[in-house]
Amino acid sequence: MFKILKYSFYDLMRGRWAFLYTAFYLALTSTLLWLSPDLSKVIISLMNVVLILVPLIATMFGIMYYYHSREFTELLLAQPLRRTSIFFGQYLGIALSLSASLLVGIGLPFVLWGVFSSDSTGEWLMVLVTGIFLSFIFAAVAYFIALNHENRIKGFGLAILAWLVFAVVYDGVFLLLLTMYNDYPLEGFAIAGTMINPIDMARVLILLQLDISALMGYTGAVFQKFLGQSFGMMLAFGALMMWVLLPALGIRWVAQRKDF
Amino acid sequence: MIRLNALEKKFGRLEVLRGISLTFRDQGITAILGPNGSGKTTLIKSILGMVLPNNGSILFNGRDIKGQWAYRDQIDYLPQIARFPDNIRVRELMHMIRDIRGKVPAQQDRLVELFGLGPYWDKRLGDLSGGTRQKVNIVQAFMFDSPVMILDEPTNGLDPVALIHLKDLLREERGKGKQMLITTHIMHFVEEMADELIFLLEGNVIFQGRTADLLHRVHEENLENATAAILRDRKIDRVNGHAFTRVTPAFHLT
Ligand SMILES: Nc1ncnc2c1ncn2[C@@H]1O[C@H](COP(=O)(O)OP(=O)(O)OP(=O)(O)O)[C@@H](O)[C@H]1O
Ligand SMILES: [Mg+2]
Numbered sequence: 001m002f003k004i005l006k007y008s009f010y011d012l013m014r015g016r017w018a019f020l021y022t023a024f025y026l027a028l029t030s031t032l033l034w035l036s037p038d039l040s041k042v043i044i045s046l047m048n049v050v051l052i053l054v055p056l057i058a059t060m061f062g063i064m065y066y067y068h069s070r071e072f073t074e075l076l077l078a079q080p081l082r083r084t085s086i087f088f089g090q091y092l093g094i095a096l097s098l099s100a101s102l103l104v105g106i107g108l109p110f111v112l113w114g115v116f117s118s119d120s121t122g123e124w125l126m127v128l129v130t131g132i133f134l135s136f137i138f139a140a141v142a143y144f145i146a147l148n149h150e151n152r153i154k155g156f157g158l159a160i161l162a163w164l165v166f167a168v169v170y171d172g173v174f175l176l177l178l179t180m181y182n183d184y185p186l187e188g189f190a191i192a193g194t195m196i197n198p199i200d201m202a203r204v205l206i207l208l209q210l211d212i213s214a215l216m217g218y219t220g221a222v223f224q225k226f227l228g229q230s231f232g233m234m235l236a237f238g239a240l241m242m243w244v245l246l247p248a249l250g251i252r253w254v255a256q257r258k259d260f
Numbered sequence: 261m262i263r264l265n266a267l268e269k270k271f272g273r274l275e276v277l278r279g280i281s282l283t284f285r286d287q288g289i290t291a292i293l294g295p296n297g298s299g300k301t302t303l304i305k306s307i308l309g310m311v312l313p314n315n316g317s318i319l320f321n322g323r324d325i326k327g328q329w330a331y332r333d334q335i336d337y338l339p340q341i342a343r344f345p346d347n348i349r350v351r352e353l354m355h356m357i358r359d360i361r362g363k364v365p366a367q368q369d370r371l372v373e374l375f376g377l378g379p380y381w382d383k384r385l386g387d388l389s390g391g392t393r394q395k396v397n398i399v400q401a402f403m404f405d406s407p408v409m410i411l412d413e414p415t416n417g418l419d420p421v422a423l424i425h426l427k428d429l430l431r432e433e434r435g436k437g438k439q440m441l442i443t444t445h446i447m448h449f450v451e452e453m454a455d456e457l458i459f460l461l462e463g464n465v466i467f468q469g470r471t472a473d474l475l476h477r478v479h480e481e482n483l484e485n486a487t488a489a490i491l492r493d494r495k496i497d498r499v500n501g502h503a504f505t506r507v508t509p510a511f512h513l514t
Contacts, residue, residue: 003360071343077310079360080333259271260310 008093025105062142
């Protein structure tokens with residue numbers, strides 16, 4: 001598996017997209033740091049970008065890489081390799097290259113700025129960690145979709161749709177439901193509803209870490225009030241773990257059954 | 261040894277292999293024949309574990325290959341369509357395959373020389389002509405000295421000179437006692453090279469044996485006519501209300 005991972009990783013890092021992606025974060029983070037002396041504000045701005053952009057780019061990389069390396073995969077399948085090694089190797093290659101871009105793009109400017117001697121180290125780490133989680137999750141979802149659809153246009157469409165649902169549609173519908181039924185006690189529903197969406201989960205984690213009640217929003221506040229900060233965080237991390245695991249299991253399931 | 265037991269494969273409702281049982285000869289060249297879409301590639305890919313059968317089993321050296329992968333170390337494979345990643349160079353491709361196999365190629369340089377690939381060594385695969393890509397495909401398949409070779413239409417797109425080199429190579433490998441499964445539509449090639457034929461039709465094996473036996477059975481002088489006769493006879497049988505496959509027991513040699 002590590003050989004495949006290595007090839008996928010280098011293949012991606014060599015490409016211009018990974019370079020652009022990293023450069024974008026470098027520019028964004030540096031600009032934000034330069035514009036504002038308040039680290040919390042920088043982190044909140046960054047969070048808003050990361051929560052939308054990381055899932056989108058991870059989706060694109062996951063789907064494109066599968067189709068792009070379809071021929072090579074066929075070559076690999078005839079070699080003395082486990083099927084799961086081939087597909088997990090590729091998936092991990094994608095996820096790790098996305099993570100590397102994040103680490104460099106968001107990590108480096110903060111380190112140079114001196115984040116370790118500030119009191120925002122925790123929040124900064126939380127943005128990085130949730131960003132990496134989202135990269136793994138959405139790359140896995142997209143790769144799983146690609147594996148299921150030989151028709152590229154269909155696969156691409158479905159993957160973008162999945163991103164759209166989690167990044168945009170879900171919150172709208174969810175909030176609508178919450179306001180429609182706001183006469184009822186909705187805390188349990190709010191918590192469950194948030195845990196279903198990995199992007200919401202990442203947002204709650206960062207907000208809990210920031211611990212600014214004014215910014216918490218309804219679901220964040222519910223998490224803090226009913227679960228407490230540390231238990232809320234544990235639960236949120238658990239949910240993110242599940243979100244990494246489920247599509248990965250899906251990839252394995254399909255990889256073991258598919259004809260090439 | 262490669263053995264198929266009642267192998268069945270469907271793609272959706274299309275039954276491509278309908279219960280194939282046979283043992284391939286252990287040494288020499290077995291030609292797998294059959295019209296387009298008769299399931300030759302499907303059969304080959306099943307042996308490689310790329311296509312997963314719905315029913316039946318495949319034994320490689322006596323062991324069921326289901327869920328196995330290490331046995332592929334014994335097989336060199338040449339895919340029918342030489343599809344490689346477009347944007348990597350020939351050099352990089354060869355390096356990757358070597359690295360993944362974890363073996364030192366027995367005769368890479370010689371093959372590169374033989375097929376005149378030197379000038380293309382640093383070119384991107386996407387920029388190569390179809391025939392040149394097929395030569396890369398051949399080098400890739402022949403460079404390790406595995407005991408089993410599975411070649412899916414190796415003659416695809418080759419010029420006459422390259423074809424002669426290919427035949428020489430095959431004879432050489434046969435001399436080493438290798439087992440080779442080859443599909444092709446070129447009947448002269450089969451007459452010249454094959455030690456045994458396997459004829460696939462509508463998901464069944466309708467003949468396994470020597471070329472001469474097949475010619476004798478259909479009273480034809482050469483394979484091209486024999487193949488045509490088989491396909492035509494099937495039509496006549498259809499008109500008579502018999503499917504050709506009903507006649508197969510008489511045809512089958514084992
Ligand atoms: N992955 C797949 N999904 C669906 N159908 C498939 C798949 N692979 C092959 N088929 C179908 O199975 C049948 C047999 O295909 P196969 O490639 O095995 O034929 P073949 O004998 O190799 O033909 P040719 O001489 O043209 O190479 C064809 O009808 C083909 O369309
Ligand atoms: Mg074929």
